[in-house]
Amino acid sequence: MLINDNLTVSSIYQQIAQKKAELANLDKEDLTKSFYEKSDSVNLTNSGNYDEEDYQRVLDKFENLDSKTRSHEQLHASLAHTKGAISYNYQMGPDGKLYATGGHVRLDTSIPKDEAAAIAKLYKLQKASAAPDGLSSADASIARAANLNKMLLLSKEQGVENAN
Incomplete structure (x- = not known):
């Protein structure tokens, strides 16, 4: 049929x-x-025998990781246009609260047709993806792609100028 x-x-x-x-x-x-x-997760209630210093050390690690994760993703989002809200991965700490342990933000990687606007946007993308310390592989990939596209546009622009 x-x-x-x-x-x-x-x-x-x-x-x-x-x-x-x-x-x-x-x-x-x-x-x-x-x-x-x-x-x-860690079950501290079964043993009933844990060290308060260990508990505080683990809690401090969760709080520090949460703070670093949020700062990292917010820095990405503040330096370029995004395609939505920041998304976080959470893990429950020993105190029963959720802490951000990872995350991502979708950057707008579309390239405008106007070459000047495209180059400006690619500079922003490169800066936004490479800004924080501790780059992830996704961060580095976006930074490399933005840099490559920027170099291609600039070489195209210079090629046109040299031909005249």
């Missing part, structure tokens, strides 16, 4: 099955992530 533009019913079912498999893989990844986040 022919539907439209050489699409058959079987090819449509095949595409649907492929999309379902992709969604199932995404669900499986999310389930795995949530399992590790839930099982990554």
Whole structure:
């Protein structure tokens, strides 16, 4: 049976099955992530015997990591246009509170057609992605891509000027 533009019913079912498999893989990844986040905890109530200094040391690490994580992501977001809010990963500390242990912000990496605006935006992207200490691989990747695109635009611009 022919539907439209050489699409058959079987090819449509095949595409649907492929999309379902992709969604199932995404669900499986999310389930795995949530399992590790839930099982990554310390149960201090069972032993009843813990050192107050250790408790405070662990709590201080959570608080410091939370502060650094939030500062890191907010610095990214403040230096360039974003495509949404900052997203944080949380872990429960020994005091029962949630602490940010990771995060990401989606930077707007679209490139305007105007070359001057594109170069200005690429400078901002490079600065925003490379600004904080402790760059992640995603940060470094965006910084490299922005720098490469900026260099390509500048070389194109210089090539045009040299041809005249």
